[in-house]
Every structure is written in structure tokens, then in C-alpha cells.
Amino acid sequence: MIRHKLAKTARAWAGMGAFLLPCLWLTGAQAATTGADWPSFFGDSGAQSYSPLDQVNAGNVKNLSVAWAFSTGENGLGATPLVEGGIMYLLAPNNHLFALDAATGKQIWASTREVPSGTLGGVGSSTGIAMAFGLIFEGTRDNHLVAVDAKTGHDVWDIQIEDYRQCKCTTSFTPIMAGDKVIVGARGDIAHRGYISAYDAKTGKFAWRFYVIPAPGEPGNDSWPKEIWNLGGGSTWYGGSYDPELNLVYWGVGNPQPMLNAGARPGSNLYTDSVVAIDAATGTLKWYFQENPNDSLDYDSAPEPTLIDINRGGKVEKLLLHANKSGYSYLLDRTTGKFIAGWPHADKITWAKGLDKDGHPIDAAKTELNVEKLICPSLYGSRAGNHSTYSPKTGWWYSTSFEVCAYTKAMPIMAAKEGDMFMGGFIRPVRSPDTKPFIAAFDPLTGKRQWTYPTGLPNVSPLTSTAGGLVFGGDVFGNAFALDAKTGKKLWSFSTGSGISGSPISYSVGGRQYVAIPSGLQGAPATLIAPLWPEEAKSVPPVGSTLFVFALPATKGAGDAH
Amino acid sequence: MRTKLLLAALAALIAPQIHAAPSGAEMMQGGNLFAITCSSSFCHGDGGVGARGPSLRNRNFTPDFVRNTVSNGRSGTPMPAFKDSISQAELNMLVDYVMSLSPNNHNQDMAAVAPVPPTPVPTPLSAKAQAGSAIFYDASRPAGCALCHSYKEQGGPIGPDLAGIARRSPRDIYQGMVKPTVPNADYTVVSVATEDGKTATGLLKQKTDAIVQLYDLSSVPPVLRSFYGAKMGVAPATMPYAHDLSGLSQDDLAALITFLKSADPASKDVTPQDFAQP
Numbered sequence: 001m002i003r004h005k006l007a008k009t010a011r012a013w014a015g016m017g018a019f020l021l022p023c024l025w026l027t028g029a030q031a032a033t034t035g036a037d038w039p040s041f042f043g044d045s046g047a048q049s050y051s052p053l054d055q056v057n058a059g060n061v062k063n064l065s066v067a068w069a070f071s072t073g074e075n076g077l078g079a080t081p082l083v084e085g086g087i088m089y090l091l092a093p094n095n096h097l098f099a100l101d102a103a104t105g106k107q108i109w110a111s112t113r114e115v116p117s118g119t120l121g122g123v124g125s126s127t128g129i130a131m132a133f134g135l136i137f138e139g140t141r142d143n144h145l146v147a148v149d150a151k152t153g154h155d156v157w158d159i160q161i162e163d164y165r166q167c168k169c170t171t172s173f174t175p176i177m178a179g180d181k182v183i184v185g186a187r188g189d190i191a192h193r194g195y196i197s198a199y200d201a202k203t204g205k206f207a208w209r210f211y212v213i214p215a216p217g218e219p220g221n222d223s224w225p226k227e228i229w230n231l232g233g234g235s236t237w238y239g240g241s242y243d244p245e246l247n248l249v250y251w252g253v254g255n256p257q258p259m260l261n262a263g264a265r266p267g268s269n270l271y272t273d274s275v276v277a278i279d280a281a282t283g284t285l286k287w288y289f290q291e292n293p294n295d296s297l298d299y300d301s302a303p304e305p306t307l308i309d310i311n312r313g314g315k316v317e318k319l320l321l322h323a324n325k326s327g328y329s330y331l332l333d334r335t336t337g338k339f340i341a342g343w344p345h346a347d348k349i350t351w352a353k354g355l356d357k358d359g360h361p362i363d364a365a366k367t368e369l370n371v372e373k374l375i376c377p378s379l380y381g382s383r384a385g386n387h388s389t390y391s392p393k394t395g396w397w398y399s400t401s402f403e404v405c406a407y408t409k410a411m412p413i414m415a416a417k418e419g420d421m422f423m424g425g426f427i428r429p430v431r432s433p434d435t436k437p438f439i440a441a442f443d444p445l446t447g448k449r450q451w452t453y454p455t456g457l458p459n460v461s462p463l464t465s466t467a468g469g470l471v472f473g474g475d476v477f478g479n480a481f482a483l484d485a486k487t488g489k490k491l492w493s494f495s496t497g498s499g500i501s502g503s504p505i506s507y508s509v510g511g512r513q514y515v516a517i518p519s520g521l522q523g524a525p526a527t528l529i530a531p532l533w534p535e536e537a538k539s540v541p542p543v544g545s546t547l548f549v550f551a552l553p554a555t556k557g558a559g560d561a562h
Numbered sequence: 563m564r565t566k567l568l569l570a571a572l573a574a575l576i577a578p579q580i581h582a583a584p585s586g587a588e589m590m591q592g593g594n595l596f597a598i599t600c601s602s603s604f605c606h607g608d609g610g611v612g613a614r615g616p617s618l619r620n621r622n623f624t625p626d627f628v629r630n631t632v633s634n635g636r637s638g639t640p641m642p643a644f645k646d647s648i649s650q651a652e653l654n655m656l657v658d659y660v661m662s663l664s665p666n667n668h669n670q671d672m673a674a675v676a677p678v679p680p681t682p683v684p685t686p687l688s689a690k691a692q693a694g695s696a697i698f699y700d701a702s703r704p705a706g707c708a709l710c711h712s713y714k715e716q717g718g719p720i721g722p723d724l725a726g727i728a729r730r731s732p733r734d735i736y737q738g739m740v741k742p743t744v745p746n747a748d749y750t751v752v753s754v755a756t757e758d759g760k761t762a763t764g765l766l767k768q769k770t771d772a773i774v775q776l777y778d779l780s781s782v783p784p785v786l787r788s789f790y791g792a793k794m795g796v797a798p799a800t801m802p803y804a805h806d807l808s809g810l811s812q813d814d815l816a817a818l819i820t821f822l823k824s825a826d827p828a829s830k831d832v833t834p835q836d837f838a839q840p
Contacts, residue, residue: 158786162701163708166716193702204785211702411642418699421605421615426642428599527608531597534590 035467038083038505041128041174042387046307047241049389049464051506055513056552057468061482061492067514067551068105072096076501077520077545078127080174080462082136083507089150090547093125093522095140097148103509105549109153115141119164125522127385127502128174128239130182132201137182139171145184145199157204167192168419173385174239178249178280181207185236191257191422194234194272196249198283208283212236212253212271220270228265231416233257234272237302238385243318246335248286249278250305250320255298259379260367260425261410262296269294273301275322275330277337287337289359291324296367296410296425297351298379299326304387306397307334308444321444323388323399325381326351330359331444343447346382346401347435351375367410367425378406378429384460384525387503390444391465394485397444398471402458403432404528431532439463439473441488451488457533460525462503472515474500476529478541480517480548498544501526512551520545592659595652599644610663615641619663628657687824690831694821697814705806707818709783714825720765720777720784722748728825735819736837742805752776753799756789763799779803 035052042049056064072092079091088102095113100106119141130137135147135156143164147156161184164170169192172185181198198207212234214220224232233256240251256272258264271285273292278285292299306321320334327346332339339359352361365375380402388399406427413424437458441450461474470491471483476499482492502518521543530537600606600618610618632653635643648656661667687695698707699717708717714725727735750766754774764776767786774794777784779801807815812834819837823829 152790154790155786155788158788159783160709160718163712163717166699166708167701195701203781204787205781206783209702215702423605423642426647527597527601531594534594 035506036508037085038081038507039131040082040177041080041130041239041503042241042304043464043505045177045242045244047239047304047387048306048308048392049387049462049503050391050393051464051466053506053508053513054467054469055508056466056470056506056515058470058484058486058491060552061468061470063552064482064492064494064515064550065553066494067103067549069549070098070100070105070107070547072098072520072545072547074545075520075543076125076522077518077547078125078502078522079518080128080503081505081516081518081547082129082131083505083516084131084150086509087150088507088516089129089131089136091126091129091138092545095138097129097136097138097153099150099153102507102514102549103512105547111148111153111155113140113146119143119170126171126173127522130175130177132177132182135201137175137177137184137201139173139175139184141170143167143170145171145175145182145197145204147182147201147204159199159204159206161186161197166419169235172236172239176239176242176249177201178242179244179247181280183240183242183249183251183280185238185240185251187235187237188419189235189254189257189259189421190233190418191231191416191420192233192235192418193230194236194253196236196240196251196278196283198249198280210276210278210283210285212274212276214270223267223270225265225267231257231418231422232265232269232272233259233422235300235302237300238304238387241305241307241320242280243307243334246318247280248334249280250307250334251276251278252301252303252305252322254300254302255295257422258413258416258424259298260296260408260423260427261369261413262294262366263369263410264413264424265294267294273299273324275301275305275320275332275337277334289330289332289337289339291322291328291330291359292326292361292364294366297326297365297375297408298381299324299351300381301325303383303385305334306388306390308390308392310445319444321390321397323383325377325379325384326361327377327382327401328352328355328361329397329399329442329444329447341445341447343442345399345440345442345447346377346403347438348376348403348405348432349382350405351377367408369410369412372407372409372428374405374430375408376405376432377402378404379408379427380404380406380429380525380528385462385523386460386501386525387462389463389465389471391467391471391485393467393469394441394465395443396441396450396485398439398441398463398465398485400439400455400459400463401437402525402528403435403437404429404458404532405432406430429528429532439471439483439488441471441485453483453488453490457529457536458525460521460523461500464504464506466506466515468513472504472506472517474502474504474517474519476500476521476526476540478519480504480519480550482515494548494550496544496546496548498541498546499526512554514549514551516547516549518547588655589658589662592655592662595648595655596659599648599656610660618660620666621664622667623661623664625657625661628660629653632656632660685827688820688831690817690820691824692821693814694817694819694824697810697818698821703809705782705808713822718783722746724822725825728823728829730823732816732819732823732832732836735822736815739805739807739815739818742803751799751801753795753797754789755795755797757791757793760789762787762789763801765801769796782806 099108169188175184194212235254256269274290327349331341342355406429410425496519499521605615633645710718710720764778767775
């Protein structure tokens with residue numbers, strides 16, 4: 001009976017999709033999968049964070065309840081678990097890796113790696129792992145890339161990327177797979193020359209490194225002063241995406257250094273604040289699109305490049321959608337890097353008057369030496385590493401805006417060496433004077449807003465959509481929630497007891513769909529809550545570290561009940 | 563608390579710049595001010611710990627030290643001066659909050675104001691040694707020194723820490739660069755063969771009944787490989803090895819040797835003549 005009802009709902013959804021999108025056929029960047037596994041950070045290599053599962057849907061999500069929970073015994077849980085073949089792999093902040101039975105939560109193995117002193121703290125934790133060839137790839141707190149045997153939890157290979165004590169850097173929030181290579185960025189808001197590295201996944205053998213700042217003699221080096229180019233930053237914070245057909249790796253590059261003093265580095269400062277497309281075979285640059293030349297506001301281009309394919313009259317357009325911390329989103333042709341459209345995903349944007357026909361900011365504000373200016377969004381961004389989601393089913397893109405501004409000024413810079421903080425300025429964040437934080441749905445082609453869900457406080461959790469017409473997330477008070485992907489209406493919530501900054505995922509085992517949501521607040525944007533919303537902050541629970549896994553109540557026909 | 567109040571009152575008598583003990587509300591305001599001012603921009607982190615700047619928890623600061631540092635900054639570090647951007651009341655709240663992060667620090671009661679020992683300032687490297695350090699740590703060199711070696715414990719975990727060779731002559735060091743002794747007496751090269759047919763050769767890192775770990779030097783950076791199981795064959799082996807010095811001029815090597823000798827306080831800048839073949 002229930003099965004029959006589910007099937008009917010699914011048909012109704014499919015029908016609605018066809019009705020709403022009569023001439024556009026939207027698909028993922030990847031060949032369709034059954035969606036039983038969640039094999040990579042974003043669920044697929046196109047960074048859509050979309051699950052094709054629809055057993056849990058807008059009609060029945062109100063019945064979603066806890067199937068199992070797993071506590072890591074740590075503080076904070078920002079990690080996105082991966083699932084393959086009924087086994088879940090979960091990374092906790094202090095280099096703890098767990099393999100769990102994805103249907104029951106029973107621990108299969110745990111692997112611990114010592115965290116040496118002096119590594120980056122909360123912001124230094126990886127929040128993602130990659131998986132291929134029976135190996136789990138983990139970027140560690142001490143800046144190693146380690147391959148762990150998925151069956152046993154034993155280390156197979158281990159490579160030091162750079163001494164974290166020297167570069168004061170660590171690995172990107174997650175490594176990603178590109179064919180037989182594992183690709184990893186370098187993270188740290190410091191004087192450093194950012195890069196993306198590739199290693200052979202099976203052996204750990206170094207394959208290539210792409211420096212986001214060109215060396216003397218390479219095109220683009222003249223966009224930097226001679227004294228500073230090799231300290232110019234360009235942290236590759238988050239995770240990239242990969243198009244296997246074009247064999248291109250896409251990555252968002254962070255801000256230049258010194259961060260808030262652009263006068264110290266005249267030039268466009270390539271390829272900071274850019275999306276770059278890199279040949280996965282050779283590590284060479286295929287194209288770049290710079291969003292904020294000579295940035296003085298810390299507007300990283302670091303968020304995920306989301307790959308979207310659109311079929312118009314039989315011709316498939318390969319697109320890339322990218323959000324900048326500046327509040328603007330950009331739609332690019334991902335074969336050539338050509339700018340197609342740009343539009344705001346935030347309400348309060350004061351730093352530019354808009355984007356011109358080439359996607360460049362109009363009248364971009366700069367910091368001034370020792371003069372505070374109110375700039376929106378703040379350097380925390382309209383959003384940060386809390387990724388968006390794209391649903392091929394609705395054809396909409398879902399993202400967050402913090403609506404936080406900051407009094408921002410440049411300050412004189414002091415001589416810096418590699419690994420030094422290189423702020424070159426100062427900020428005082430404040431709430432936006434007249435707008436409020438939200439989650440919203442957008443048409444990625446036009447930027448037209450479809451609905452807005454006010455979040456009260458900034459939503460720092462990543463978002464994940466499903467074919468069941470749902471968008472999952474969680475708030476800083478610890479409420480996991482599901483929004484109706486069509487209307488933005490909250491359909492379900494559950495109090496996990498600790499703030500949520502980790503990514504929801506969905507998978508199935510034995511025909512039963514699960515939704516996993518990490519609970520345990522982590523990350524820089526969460527630190528804004530107490531000072532900017534002191535009244536509400538009293539209700540923010542202490543930091544825990546528990547993964548909650550939800551499913552519909554087990555019944556005959558809803559998979560193998562436990 | 564009463565002791566603290568008493569001491570604070572006493573302190574107010576003897577040192578007029580010390581203000582009264584903070585109330586809970588003031589402490590919370592101080593915490594919020596800290597969060598906006600000191601932990602934002604990723605400097606000192608949430609609650610004074612966990613970000614890029616130094617941790618402020620469980621330190622032996624005196625209130626005066628904190629006050630002076632917040633007001634005037636710390637020259638030679640990225641810590642800016644805040645005396646022009648915050649009020650006296652805000653400064654007081656910040657000092658109280660930062661002191662509260664070190665609950666076992668008796669300095670906050672002003673009962674025992676021990677002078678903070680000055681942080682020893684390392685002798686600055688000469689320009690030539692700095693140039694050598696840049697080469698040593700250059701991560702963009704395909705065979706960068708620091709992929710394997712460390713210097714004063716900064717760098718790679720594989721080869722020996724090279725601060726130990728600082729007193730050797732420039733010529734000795736040069737010889738070690740062009741004709742490395744790999745492995746030296748501290749290292750063993752082995753081949754391992756597991757039950758399921760995996761094999762590898764490299765510098766032995768660890769061998770127990772359950773695990774053999776070795777650095778496979780066949781690619782750069784070397785890969786640490788781990789093998790498990792009770793029935794592994796481990797045999798002594800040999801391995802050809804050379805340093806890749808391509809792209810480095812004689813002047814670059816002189817700078818590098820200058821840096822490698824810098825742990826010796828008596829060291830001087832090295833020129834190519836110092837290690838040229840006689």
C-alpha cells in the first residue's frame with residue numbers, strides 16, 4: 001500500500017517536472033546513477049550535492065525518524081560521510097576515521113592518526129574524504145594525504161604535502177577524484193603561494209602541481225609586484241569538481257594576500273579570486289575566470305564549481321555555476337570559461353553596483369588605509385564553505401546568504417615570510433542594517449529567485465537536495481530540517497542537540513533510503529553568532545559530535561527493516 | 563571570588579590603572595568584543611584558540627602585558643595596535659576576557675606579578691642564508707630539499723635533520739649534496755614481500771610483527787608505504803639514490819650551504835670558492 005503511494009507520488013513529481021520544463025531537459029553532469037551510494041564529497045563529481053533517491057519525499061518526510069546515531073567522541077562534526085555498498089566512512093575532526101554499517105551504525109573499524117601540536121585547530125579539520133579503488137583518501141591535520149584501505153582501516157600510503165610548520169597550511173577541506181588521480185588543494189589564510197596537487201590514487205606517486213600564482217616568465221606573473229608574488233595567497237580551500245568527458249578539474253581559488261590591502265599588490269593578482277579549469281592529465285591551465293581582480297575584501301572564489309548540463313533543442317550546453325563570497329553567482333561555459341550570466345544570490349551587496357556584460361564588478365569598492373568603510377557582505381562572505389545544491393529535477397539551485405556586513409579597513413603591511421598572517425587590514429563584522437539571513441532557490445540561468453526561506457540566524461550548514469523534492473540542511477540551534485524544494489516550506493525538523501555545519505547526504509541500503517546529517521558546530525562563520533546575535537546565542541547548545549541517520553519507519557515494503 | 567575582589571581592590575590602591583573586577587555581563591561583553599575583534603579575521607580563534615595566531619589559553623600573561631600588547635601591537639608580528647580603535651572601557655573588557663582564558667594563571671589576581679620572560683629572539687639569518695632557506699623550502703622545485711629533509715625540525719620527515727651538519731666545512735656539505743650517502747648509518751634499506759604478493763623497496767621506517775613501513779624513494783616526494791601481516795618477507799636491499807640539483811647555480815648552492823650552516827652561531831656566508839674542488 002505504502003509502496004503504491006510512493007510510486008504514485010514519484011510519478012506525480014516526474015509529471016510536474018516535465019510540465020514545468022517543457023523545452024529544457026536538465027541532467028547531472030554525470031551519467032545517471034541509482035543514487036544508492038554517496039561516493040564523493042558532493043555525491044557526484046559535478047558538485048551538485050543531489051541525491052536521485054525519492055523514497056523519502058515531500059509527502060512523507062514528516063514521518064522521518066532516527067534510524068541510528070553515532071557519536072565520534074569529539075568536539076564538532078563538519079564532515080561529509082561517504083557511503084559505498086552499505087558501508088559508511090566518516091571523518092571526525094582529530095584525524096579519526098570510522099567505517100560503519102550504513103544500515104545500523106555498527107562500527108566496523110576505526111583508524112586514528114596522531115594530531116601533532118601546532119596544527120591548525122578547528123579550522124584545520126578536514127571535512128571530507130574521497131574514495132576509489134578500495135581506498136579512502138584523507139587530508140590530515142598535519143598536511144599529509146593518506147590512503148586508507150577501506151576494508152581494514154590500515155594505511156596503505158602516506159605522503160607529506162608540505163611541512164605544516166613551515167607553510168602553516170593544510171589540505172583543502174576535501175580531496176576529490178579525477179579518474180585515476182586524487183586531487184587536493186592547500187588551505188590557509190596566510191602568506192603562501194597556493195596550489196592544487198594531484199597524486200596517483202593507487203600508488204601515491206606525485207603527478208602534478210598547479211600553482212595558482214604563475215612563476216616569473218609564465219603568463220600572468222606580471223599581474224603581481226616582484227616582491228610579493230610568491231606570498232600572494234590563493235588558498236584552494238574547498239573541494240573542486242571534475243568533468244570526466246572534458247577531463248578537466250575545476251577549482252575555486254581564494255583571495256590574494258595581504259588580504260585587505262590591495263594597494264600593496266597593484267595588478268589583477270592572477271589567478272586569485274578565480275575559477276580555474278585544469279587539465280587532469282597534465283595539470284596545465286585550460287582557462288580561468290577571475291571574479292574580483294585586485295581584491296581587497298577577501299572575496300574568495302573558493303566555493304564549489306557546480307557542473308550543470310542543459311539540453312536546449314537537442315544541444316547539450318555544458319555549464320558551470322559558481323558562487324563567490326561577494327554575493328554574486330556566475331554562470332560560465334565550462335568548456336571555454338566564457339561568462340554567460342551573473343546575478344546576486346545575497347540581498348545586501350554594497351561593494352559593487354552590479355556586474356557588467358563580461359561579468360566584471362561595476363565600481364568595485366576597495367579598502368582604504370586606516371579608514372573604516374561599511375562593506376557588505378563581510379569577509380565571512382555571503383556564504384562560505386557551506387555548499388549549495390542543484391536539483392536536476394526542479395532545475396533550481398539552492399544556496400544560503402548570511403547577510404553580514406563589516407567595517408573594513410586596510411592597514412600598513414609589515415614584511416612577511418611564508419606562513420605568516422598577512423591581513424594588511426582589519427574588520428569589525430556587524431549584522432546587515434536592513435536585511436536578514438536566508439536560504440533561497442534560484443533559476444541558475446537567470447538568477448530569478450523562486451522562493452526565500454528566512455533562517456533567522458545565518459545558516460552555516462551545506463544543503464543537499466533529493467529527487468523526493470526536498471532540500472535538507474540544519475541550523476545553528478541543532479535542528480536538522482527538510483524544506484520543500486518547490487516552495488521553501490519547512491516540512492520536517494528534528495532537534496539533534498548541537499548546531500549543524502556538516503553536509504546532509506542520502507543513500508540507500510537494501511531498498512531503504514537514509515538521510516544522514518552530522519551534528520556538531522564547526523567552522524569560522526559559526527563564530528559570528530555569539531557577538532552579532534547575543535540574545536539568540538543563548539539558545540545555541542554546546543558543541544557535540546554525533547551523526548544522525550534518519551529513515552521512514554520500517555514497514556513491509558520499505559526495504560529490509562532492522 | 564571574594565579573594566579576587568579583595569585583591570582587585572588592593573591592586574586598585576597600589577596601581578591606579580587597574581580597574582575593578584569585571585561583572586558577568588562585562589565579561590560576556592568582553593567575550594563578544596573579543597569574538598568580533600580578535601577571533602574574527604581568523605587570528606586568535608574562537609575563545610582564543612584554534613586559529614592562525616598564537617593561542618591565548620593558559621598563558622602566563624600579566625594584565626599589563628595584555629593591555630600593552632592590545633594597545634600598541636607587537637612589532638615584528640602581525641598583531642596590530644588597537645589604541646586608536648577601541649575605547650578605554652573596551653580595552654579593560656578585552657584584558658579581563660583574555661586573562662580569564664588562563665584560569666590557573668595567578669597573575670590575574672595580581673597576587674604574584676612575575677615578569678614575563680622575554681621570548682628569545684633567534685639570530686636573524688643573513689640575506690644569503692635567507693636565500694638558501696627559500697631554496698631549501700621551495701615547494702615548487704620537483705626535488706625540493708624539504709620534501710625529505712628538515713632543518714631545526716621543519717621540513718620533511720624522511721632524511722636526517724640537517725641542523726646537525728652545521729659545523730661541517732662547506733666542502734663536506736657540498737660533497738654530501740653531490741654524492742649523498744644513502745642510506746647513512748642511521749637508515750636501512752629493505753625489500754618487503756607480503757603474503758598476497760605485494761613488494762616494495764625503500765628506507766625502513768618501522769618494523770614490528772604486524773607492520774612494516776618504508777619510504778619508497780622511487781618517486782619524489784617519497785611515499786610512505788605500509789604493509790601488514792605476520793608472514794612478510796623482509797630482506798636487506800640496495801637502492802641507487804642521487805640528489806637532483808638541477809636548476810641550481812653555484813651561487814644557489816653557496817646560499818643553500820650558508821643556510822645549512824646557520825644553526826652554528828659562528829657560521830659565515832659561504833661563497834662558491836669555499837667548496838670548489840682544490
